[in-house]
Amino acid sequence: MPNYWLFKSEPSSFSLDDLKSRPDATEHWDGVRNFQARNFLRDQVQVGDQVLFYHSNTAEPGVVGIAEVVRSGYPDFTAFDPNSKYFDPKSSPERPTWYMVDVRFVRELPRPVTLAELRTIPELSGMALLNRSRLSVQPVREEEWERIMRLAGL
């Protein structure tokens, strides 16, 4: 049984289409610099888990697609690179602070499910997205996942 997650990304920096066009449609989910999100990536996100790909900080924020985890948590090496915008001198290969996973594009939703729409669904009112709006990696319950799939036309 896979677990379900919601990963946020600003489409201006990395969009669903960007993921789709990567080699093998696969990319590192790097740059997460929040401890609670880090804990999920390091401890709970597993190969085969299904991910709602969410576009944030854009004209129509919402869930736009589905991705799948193809590698579970391992040290985020961008933290070790002084030239990376995600560089963190407090993290080292010996004692990494930050973790990432790899995800692969699965599909675009038949239609996006916007944040505004999600807010109107009573069964979804418990979602972290609606209550803990800044968490960029967050668990999604199976019922919530299925409800969103139906909203998307799947």
Added chain:
DNA sequence: GCCAACGTTGGC
């Protein structure tokens, strides 16, 4: 571009 929410940092 504004600004509220909120996570993080650092002085004490």
Added chain:
DNA sequence: GCCAACGTTGGC
């Protein structure tokens, strides 16, 4: 350990 200052996120 508290909490004010600060920086970032992200909706609008």
